Amino acid sequence: MDDATIRRAQRGDPAALEEVLRDLAPYLGRICGAIALQAGDDALQETMVNVARHLGSLREPAALRGWARRIAVREAVRAATHGRDVPVDLAGVDPAGLDPRRVVGDGSTAVEVRAVLESLEPDQRAVLVMRHLDGLDELEMAEALQVARGTVKSRLHRARAAFRERWTA
Amino acid sequence: MTTWTDLDAAAAGDRWPVATLDPPARGRALAVGLPGAVVHEVVIDRPIDEVWAFIADLERSVPTFDRDVADLRITRRDGHRLTARTRSPWRVGGLPMRFEIDLEVGWCWMVSQPNFYVVAMAAAPEPGDPSRTRYVHVEGVARRGRLLQPLLRLSRWRSRRHVAHDVAGIAAALDATATPVPPPTR
Known part of the structure; x- marks a missing residue:
């Protein structure tokens, strides 16, 4: 995603805005899907609404993904905590690193x-x-x-x- | 260029849970980013296949439900990317317009050239009731800026009436094509 397209989207260019959302969708979809699970689609929609609403406030186009990631994580955790969550019993877990x-x-x-x-x-x-x-x-x-x-x-x-x-x- | 359909297919095949944005959700999000546009959302009492078969035939459907379009002609087709030219029925202020279009299943995104007017038509099966269709229509002037606020307010007022008429026209056209239910036999 080039800076010029993001700038055009910030000025309200509809084609550029659609391109920005389409470009972000798979990245933010992975974040929302893995964090919010069943509520992932709702979290992604809320994320995109916030991205579209506040895109004009983003100062540096290069910061778009990090900025959108923050919104996605916040919305996904919020969506997930409204659903059923199974608490983790940490007793006796192996602290070794894992990928x-x-x-x-x-x-x-x-x-x-x-x-x-x-x-x-x-x-x-x-x-x-x-x-x-x-x-x-x-x-x-x-x-x-x-x-x-x-x-x-x-x-x-x-x-x-x-x-x-x-x-x- | 990657389409929304490609993204949905990739998400469905991923081992990790990947959230997707269905067409109505895309429409809602884009509408928020376009201060001059309005969004109108309804549930149509017909399955998506029927709704989309009507809408996707743009040359026939748009002049049927949009009173500002007398004629729409597709002038170029390249997969899901189309170019269309519309003609208005109004003698005053009714200039021809050219649109660049992304037409996918459940998703029609039309941007005028020059880039100042936008139409999005989005449909998906109604959650929990696939015999009905969730339909979102977004339309209006695609410009933003503090100095344009009075103009955008006027545009939204006009677009709200226009879009409500469009959506009613789509529902009426679908009703007109409905297969009559035979009376119960005694």
């Missing part, structure tokens, strides 16, 4: 992945998605979640452990 992309091998199915994600809390799903599907570091995740860096670190640690525990159960 979901390695655990979720070619033989796994969408149903299996969803079942494991459903067993995590929304904020744990958020850090897993941002770390392992989006490659964000702790500082970037802290900014997206609007929490302290130490909080992200502990959430990620617990989320990895919980994910592995559920996956290997």
